[in-house]
Amino acid sequence: MKVKLPIYLDNNATTPVDSRVLESMLPYFSEKFGNPLSKHTFGYVTNAAVDFAREQIANLIKAEKNEIYFTSGASESINIIHFGIALKHVSKGNHIISSDVEHSASYESLLQLIKKGFDVTFLKCDSKGFIHPEQIIEAIRTETILVSIIAANNEIGTVNNISEIGKVCRANNILFHTDATQAVGKIKIDVQEMNIDFLSFSSHKIYGPKGIGGLFIRKGLEQKISPLIFGGGQEKGIRPGTLNVPAIVGFGKAAEICNKDFEKDFIHTKNLRDKLYKNILSSLDSVTLNGDKDNRLPGNLNLLIKGIKADNLISNLREIAFSSGATCSSETGKPSRVLKAIGLSEEDSRCCIRIGVGRFNTSEEIEYASEKIIEEITKLRLKRNYQSTI
Template sequence: MSYLDYNSTTPIDPRVLDAMLPYLKDNFGNSSSTHHFGQIINKRVKQARSQIAHFINSESSEIIFTSGATEAINIALKGIAESYNNKGNHIITVSTEHKAVLDTCKDLERKGFEVTFLPIKENGLLCLDFLEESIRTDTILVSVMFVNNETGVIQPIKKIAEIVHEKGALFMTDATQALGKIEVDVQELGIDLLCFSGHKMYAPKGIGALFVRRSDKTVNLTPQTHGGGHEIGLRSGTLNVPGIIALAKACEISSQEMTENRALVSELRDTLEYELLKIGQTSLNGDLTKRIYNTTNICFKGKDANVLIGRMKTIAVSNGSACSSAVFEPSHVLKSMGLSDDDALASLRFSLGKYNTIEDVKLVVETIKKLTEPQSKYA
């Protein structure tokens, strides 16, 4: 299998697996237990929390463990909405956000909140002037994805945060596709809330975190789950200790190998993209330069992406977000960028990772060229 769907999920790094295994077998204690066994586990969880906090330059007390980015997003958006509704009921986000943000915002609309879904330019970037004009006195939160999961487009997060704060609102970002690939410093960038998942950075599924600023200003959230007061009351439930240990190890490895991985993966991505764009009737979706180095999204005009995926038996690529793949419809991200339904349905996302090789790239290029050639029996 040539796996080029790392934005969907990543394999577990063997070193991450080795780090978490003892906490699945021998060190199985509940970190909230008061006995000696439980307190040993609790100490290790505190160390892991500190590692993860250091990775994004936050305080340990600002890290809330969740089951993943989707839960973190729900806690943040709903928690802010309830906590700050005395200030206002207006929230701003972007039309190209992940469904975890869009669907949660739609749920808040049903509860009486007003949400503005900002459009984006054809290259996938947000118009900052339009953002500034959209922020009102009753705007309590602006949520903008750091790196788009389908196109890899990177938004100017620091500048966005500055605009939002100048207007007196809070700023949140879904950094799921950024963390582990590029440096993310919540202090430098001015982020108030940040969400991410472990399984996008070589840790297992079922673990993620929410950063909630508390150091220079306290961001208040109304808890959405109750039952024990875990995670400073924001996320009750027994902690996923093996997952937490794994996430900390993944952050440690990323901090050590990020530069090396970037050089390797970007070269593979560029080679893949260069060869695929030689094929007739192809075009790149998204900005050419302001994007993450592991992702390319290409339209094969006149083709059906789902048919291509189905015929690539030993190759894993995507036609959009894995979280939306059960619904057969054009990508909302590509549609927001101005693509027609047909062109959106003809587009493939290729997302590479540190275990890919040049052989993977060659196989993908060769296979897609065969499938898209006019004379091909598969076309």
């Protein structure tokens, strides 16, 4: 089988829209264009579609459909919870617990709250990127109003024990939020069993359209959030504004497919990821896996390639699309905050690559990518060794 180039292996950054998702969206750009709040046939049709999508998404995370709110993406969902809870509960306390391995959408949001006088404890992860429940227990104070911990890390793929962290928060009567942007659709998420109060996630990470996100708010807790946007009564006032119906329909379809094909997708991406890792490890020395080997996202592979700058490797392999870390922070040119948190030096952190295997990757693509990555690393190392002898 001939491999079609370029090969996309950056599914942690974003995923292609599934053709079934696109097909579901198309009618809502043309003949089914009504505003869901309009009290006529056009509005009833789109309102029903939004309602159905809400149910499809709720089913994926084991929530009720009236606990799902639509936003522009996970970044907005995260900010709604951080700022909404902080503003609502400032009279009770000003302390928030988070971690040093959060996505920038969460980390930067909390830095803004610090500027506004809130006290944020950023717990330090261990060498694999885990935040442990015991750390939450030790950090809790009487003025603690929120715990916000990432479910699965976007760079190194480590999956936290969210259920146990949620249990600690529930036992201490503290609200618990998790950024599950990388986790939803890839690993099992049950908001009830995992004691989650608020959960943020995005459509474009699960083969849906960009620019649409979800926010789970446990029933009854919507009253504990101060809205950040005003005007209109959409989404119970939590996030007012005319709903993006085509994107919502696509989000719903993407969630439905993830739910139905979960086991197949999980096994497929994990097997391909393991194959790629095995090929690289068997051919090269001085390669280290970042994050935990077992408790990690099925498609995530983050590798330290000693002595080889990730940017050089990426620029020399134009036929393969992968990254050196989180896309959102790649423009800064700074070493990864997450890699630093797990103990890597600045030099080593610049030698790390992130590969994201997805639903549409094939075994042939992985074989080709393995061969080219190994070949290029070998060339760069030979060049480096030669230059060091001159």
